Amino acid sequence: MNDTEATGSKLRWLWLAALVVVLDLGTKAMATAMLTYGNPVPVMPMFNLTLLHNTGAAFSFLAGGSGWQRWFFITLALVVSVVLVFWLKSLRRHETWSAIAIVLILGGALGNVYDRVVHGYVVDFLHFYWNNYHFPAFNIADTAITIGAGMMILDIFRKPREPDGDPE
Secondary structure (H helix, E strand, C coil): CCCCHHHHHHHHHHHHHHHHHHHHHHHHHHHHHCCCCCCCCEEECCCCCEEEEECCCCCCCCCCCCCCCHHHHHHHHHHHHHHHHHHHHHHHCCHHHHHHHHHHHHHHHHHHHHHHHHHHCCCEEEEEECCEECCCCCCCHHHHHHHHHHHHHHHCCCCCCCCCCCCC
16 A cells, blocks of 8 residues: 555645635625724624734734734744645545644634735634623634634544554
8 A cells, every 4th residue: 555545635625725715815805895994793692793903813912012923923824834734644544534624724824824914914803792791803714723623622532443444
């Protein structure tokens, strides 16, 4: 059995990362065109569309930096993206769950990197709240990263199973 047969080619899942990037950038462009910065537009109870710009990372971490954080987060996301592609390439044929988790994280990272490179900030617009508590606004890229990370965490707790006929 050659290496490709043993690993399968999980690179075929890169289409999902591309889809995440397209959906993310498309929704960010629509939010930027249709919303006024900082002005919440109620959609349903507990959910607004609110255009915000985040120069930091998750929950505006390091947003108050003097600008160095932009390049730090761009470099970090690009390095992580390269690692994720190599990890994806090394997956075995039966590791589809992991492949999907990896490409969701990859697509989200690349969507946010685009914003940082082009705008200097990430466009956020999905805004959930409960009474006076407001969850930080986020976007499709953040959603994909969170789902992918959640899938990886769930995978840790899944019972390990050996696929039939696939040697370890």
